[in-house]
Amino acid sequence: MQKLKQKLRTVIIIKKRANTLILSQSKRAAVKRTIILALLAAAVTQQLAQAASKPVVTWEPVIPDQVFPSVILSTAAVPPQPGASGILCDPHGTFRVRVKSSSPSTRVHIEVMVDGFFLAKSSCDAVLKTADRQYWIAPTPRWDTHKLTFNDEAFPTTTVISVKADGENLGQKTVHVQIRAVNDVPTRSVDSKGNLHDYSHLFAAFVNENSPIVDQLLHEALKWHGVSEFYGYNSGRASKEAVRMQVFAIWNALQHRDVRYSSITRPSALSDSIQSQSVRFAYQSAGRGEANCVDGSVLFASVLYKIGISPVLVMKPGHMFVGYYLDEKTKGISHSQRDQLAFLETTMLGSGPRPDDQPFDAKQPVITSHSYDEFLAATKKGYEEFWTEVEPNWRDGKSWYRVLSIDKIRKNGLTPIPR
Numbered sequence: 001m002q003k004l005k006q007k008l009r010t011v012i013i014i015k016k017r018a019n020t021l022i023l024s025q026s027k028r029a030a031v032k033r034t035i036i037l038a039l040l041a042a043a044v045t046q047q048l049a050q051a052a053s054k055p056v057v058t059w060e061p062v063i064p065d066q067v068f069p070s071v072i073l074s075t076a077a078v079p080p081q082p083g084a085s086g087i088l089c090d091p092h093g094t095f096r097v098r099v100k101s102s103s104p105s106t107r108v109h110i111e112v113m114v115d116g117f118f119l120a121k122s123s124c125d126a127v128l129k130t131a132d133r134q135y136w137i138a139p140t141p142r143w144d145t146h147k148l149t150f151n152d153e154a155f156p157t158t159t160v161i162s163v164k165a166d167g168e169n170l171g172q173k174t175v176h177v178q179i180r181a182v183n184d185v186p187t188r189s190v191d192s193k194g195n196l197h198d199y200s201h202l203f204a205a206f207v208n209e210n211s212p213i214v215d216q217l218l219h220e221a222l223k224w225h226g227v228s229e230f231y232g233y234n235s236g237r238a239s240k241e242a243v244r245m246q247v248f249a250i251w252n253a254l255q256h257r258d259v260r261y262s263s264i265t266r267p268s269a270l271s272d273s274i275q276s277q278s279v280r281f282a283y284q285s286a287g288r289g290e291a292n293c294v295d296g297s298v299l300f301a302s303v304l305y306k307i308g309i310s311p312v313l314v315m316k317p318g319h320m321f322v323g324y325y326l327d328e329k330t331k332g333i334s335h336s337q338r339d340q341l342a343f344l345e346t347t348m349l350g351s352g353p354r355p356d357d358q359p360f361d362a363k364q365p366v367i368t369s370h371s372y373d374e375f376l377a378a379t380k381k382g383y384e385e386f387w388t389e390v391e392p393n394w395r396d397g398k399s400w401y402r403v404l405s406i407d408k409i410r411k412n413g414l415t416p417i418p419r
Contacts, residue, residue, distance in 0.1 A: 093138025232308025343382025
């Protein structure tokens with residue numbers, strides 16, 4: 001009996017120990033589960049905190065649907081207006097991005113690529129210092145300027161823009177654009193608010209004294225003996241008549257080339273928001289023997305600028321003619337200086353017969369020639385047009401009446417297109 005009781009006590013002890021062991025294992029499992037859940041909760045909390053601290057960045061490309069090589073090539077050296085831009089990276093940049101961040105000091109990286117017309121991707125880095133403020137960012141375009149210079153027709157292509165914020169890729173967007181012919185000049189545009197913008201000063205980009213045709217024309221002019229040499233104002237020693245005769249010699253050389261008026265102005269493409277027209281380069285007008293009013297004016301201005309005579313391009317609605325100063329001191333325009341300015345209606349170049357192939361000499365002097373008579377008639381027409389119509393309307397600030405001084409425009413940084 002005693003042995004039986006001893007066995008029962010042993011069984012009970014073993015059972016209690018087993019139950020204690022099972023309970024310990026259960027507790028350990030519960031603790032383990034609790035730790036795992038706590039770690040998971042901490043990870044989720046950390047991720048949520050990180051997500052909450054990440055800036056919300058929105059962006060939108062602002063890309064023109066029409067790109068003019070004439071603008072890009074001629075304005076590259078024009079300095080930005082002080083404080084007028086507010087664009088980060090490159091105020092001249094054609095391709096811009098509007099960016100806004102919910103957090104301050106967000107670092108943004110922009111990349112732009114124009115298929116077929118960029119040498120490589122253009123990029124820039126900027127810091128958005130203020131939260132919830134809209135910034136404009138524009139990388140400096142890495143244009144293939146040689147391709148732009150010889151782009152003779154409108155060409156459709158695509159622009160790809162990509163954005164990163166604090167190292168995170170925000171994706172990319174693709175926009176269709178049209179690269180216009182280099183001969184196309186934008187003259188006016190209307191923005192989304194209905195504001196009118198005048199770009200007519202860009203006609204001066206086609207005044208190119210470095211064109212090889214200019215030296216060729218000067219050589220031909222000397223051959224016809226309109227003058228014996230070209231010396232411009234000769235450091236102020238040239239008389240008004242001597243200056244005028246140099247201009248006549250150029251007129252006569254172009255008449256020998258039989259340059260005729262051509263009304264073609266149609267650009268390579270059309271746009272609802274941008275007015276533009278096609279302008280021939282000096283070598284195209286002189287070489288092909290045809291020029292409209294703008295073509296003839298920039299051709300004449302190119303040659304005058306080469307020999308040191310200061311030209312102006314005179315604009316009125318639907319028309320342009322050329323003017324020039326008769327002395328190097330006069331730079332303004334006023335009624336008191338009427339005799340210091342001369343004008344030339346270049347569309348009259350081909351109004352008469354082509355001069356014969358005999359140079360001027362004692363038997364055939366300049367002042368008795370038909371060419372000189374036509375030059376005087378074109379001078380009179382330009383003079384009357386300017387002082388009776390253009391000057392008063394230009395003084396009143398009326399639209400489309402402008403006087404473009406090539407000297408002043410060059411000083412402002414506009415350069416000739418290298419064609």
